[in-house]
Amino acid sequence: MLPKSKLRVRKSSAYIRAKGEPEMKPMPLTRRDLLLKCAAMGSLTLAPSLSLAEPLRWWEEQESGTRKPTPRNELGPFYKSRAPLDPHLRAPGDPGLPLAVSGLVFSTNGAALPHSKVEIWQADHLGQYDLKGYRYRATITADDSGKYWFDTVMPGHYPGRVGQHIHYVVTAPGHKPLTTQLYFATDPAFEGDPDRNYSRDPLLHSRELIKPVTIAGDPKEIHALVNFEIVLEQL
Numbered sequence: 584m585l586p587k588s589k590l591r592v593r594k595s596s597a598y599i600r601a602k603g604e605p606e607m608k609p610m611p612l613t614r615r616d617l618l619l620k621c622a623a624m625g626s627l628t629l630a631p632s633l634s635l636a637e638p639l640r641w642w643e644e645q646e647s648g649t650r651k652p653t654p655r656n657e658l659g660p661f662y663k664s665r666a667p668l669d670p671h672l673r674a675p676g677d678p679g680l681p682l683a684v685s686g687l688v689f690s691t692n693g694a695a696l697p698h699s700k701v702e703i704w705q706a707d708h709l710g711q712y713d714l715k716g717y718r719y720r721a722t723i724t725a726d727d728s729g730k731y732w733f734d735t736v737m738p739g740h741y742p743g744r745v746g747q748h749i750h751y752v753v754t755a756p757g758h759k760p761l762t763t764q765l766y767f768a769t770d771p772a773f774e775g776d777p778d779r780n781y782s783r784d785p786l787l788h789s790r791e792l793i794k795p796v797t798i799a800g801d802p803k804e805i806h807a808l809v810n811f812e813i814v815l816e817q818l
């Protein structure tokens with residue numbers, strides 16, 4: 584506890600101003616400032632899979648009513664058009680960790696985009712693409728609420744690429760087509776710290792494309808769940 588005299592000095596020094604100058608009122612904290620302060624003070628605890636950037640972005644988007652476009656990423660050499668319309672990419676008995684991916688497709692103005700076209704393709708659990716056929720490739724149409732989903736397996740690593748990933752091309756009327764890739768926070772390449780290690784993949788320029796993975800099920804039927812929301816820029 585400080586002596587009263589020191590308390591007076593501190594209080595008065597905070598309000599010193601030149602004669603005639605308007606009284607300075609403390610600026611209210613923005614929500615962003617508040618969240619940063621809470622994180623710094625230890626009042627906010629994040630799930631291990633979340634970086635501070637994610638709730639910050641979410642908070643800012645809620646305030647503004649707009650959404651930041653999903654970062655773009657390379658198309659890569661293995662795209663094939665006219666993939667099957669079946670969201671069940673994983674056949675019964677397929678090796679690898681079963682993975683269910685879902686999300687909503689939005690416009691940057693915050694509106695969901697029903698019936699958007701989501702083309703996805705990926706390597707199998709050993710890191711091999713099917714170049715002759717359409718295994719682990721699909722063209723999915725988002726539903727009336729803009730939601731899409733597909734069942735697959737966790738893609739493997741392959742020579743020339745550091746991170747496990749799923750390729751996306753997403754299109755909707757009135758919006759710029761988006762080419763991007765989904766990455767996984769559990770990828771051994773990131774050694775449990777995607778914030779620090781995401782740049783180990785030279786093709787991955789944005790931490791935002793790495794999503795948390797939830798493991799669900801029971802010991803006999805373990806599967807992974809990932810949510811990946813897509814935001815398209817308006818034309």
Ligand SMILES: [Fe+2]
Pocket residue numbers: 659661706744748750
């Ligand atoms: Fe790839």
